[in-house]
Amino acid sequence: MARNFKMNGTKLPLQTLINNLNAGQLKSNVEVVIAPPAIYLDQVRQSVRKDIGVSAQNAFNATSGAYTGEISPEQLKDIGIDWVILGHSERREIFKESDEFIASKVAHALKVGVKVIACIGEKLEERESGKTFDVITRQLAAIAKEISDWSNVVIAYEPVWAIGTGKVATPEQAQEVHAYIRKWLKENVSEQVAENTRIIYGGSVNGANCAGLAKQPDIDGFLVGGASLKPEFVTIVNSHV
Numbered sequence: 660m661a662r663n664f665k666m667n668g669t670k671l672p673l674q675t676l677i678n679n680l681n682a683g684q685l686k687s688n689v690e691v692v693i694a695p696p697a698i699y700l701d702q703v704r705q706s707v708r709k710d711i712g713v714s715a716q717n718a719f720n721a722t723s724g725a726y727t728g729e730i731s732p733e734q735l736k737d738i739g740i741d742w743v744i745l746g747h748s749e750r751r752e753i754f755k756e757s758d759e760f761i762a763s764k765v766a767h768a769l770k771v772g773v774k775v776i777a778c779i780g781e782k783l784e785e786r787e788s789g790k791t792f793d794v795i796t797r798q799l800a801a802i803a804k805e806i807s808d809w810s811n812v813v814i815a816y817e818p819v820w821a822i823g824t825g826k827v828a829t830p831e832q833a834q835e836v837h838a839y840i841r842k843w844l845k846e847n848v849s850e851q852v853a854e855n856t857r858i859i860y861g862g863s864v865n866g867a868n869c870a871g872l873a874k875q876p877d878i879d880g881f882l883v884g885g886a887s888l889k890p891e892f893v894t895i896v897n898s899h900v
């Protein structure tokens with residue numbers, strides 16, 4: 660269960676959210692990871708409960724060097740950050756990150772020992788023109804080409820049309836794509852990877868719609884944006900079945 664703050668929050672309000680999470684009664688079988696803006700990673704790592712993971716929202720594919728503005732997975736490790744979100748649709752769209760670039764960042768982060776939440780998902784026009792599975796296949800295949808060990812990868816299916824729109828995918832729509840992802844992993848990686856890889860859903864998840872989604876057999880958790888800025892995140896965590 661992951662909480663993506665995106666470029667939201669400042670020191671004090673973030674601390675209030677962390678305090679609320681620290682005090683929350685969270686189901687013990689749910690792994691919770693929060694992803695604050697990079698500048699607050701250290702603050703959040705120092706103040707959040709140790710059983711909660713902290714994730715960056717992006718990282719580069721090199722150890723160090725002349726890459727102004729970038730952060731390496733090695734630097735994340737240095738301050739105790741174990742996770743990174745890669746391939747978010749906002750990175751793909753706004754910052755023009757290609758499938759290949761994202762895949763190389765996934766490979767580099769894993770090599771360094773930083774676990775990855777790899778985001779994939781189709782845009783509205785792609786869904787409407789029947790290309791959803793083609794897009795998912797293309798994005799997955801790019802990653803599969805670069806990595807062989809999937810044990811530290813979580814896949815986040817985030818249909819772009821559902822992100823920040825309030826237009827959540829129905830449980831059936833999300834389940835259909837999650838099942839496809841699992842089938843693709845089975846046929847193209849291995850049965851074991853297909854069974855063990857967590858596939859989480861993101862896109863307008865909130866305290867009211869999470870329970871229906873969580874019941875689906877191939878939905879293993881959520882990547883939450885807007886609702887992650889509210890105390891209702893605790894409800895979403897506890898919707899896990």
Ligand SMILES: O=C(CO)COP(=O)(O)O
Binds near residue numbers: 663823885
């Ligand atoms: O992009 C998302 C999480 O990474 C989803 O955002 P929303 O929950 O605001 O739709």
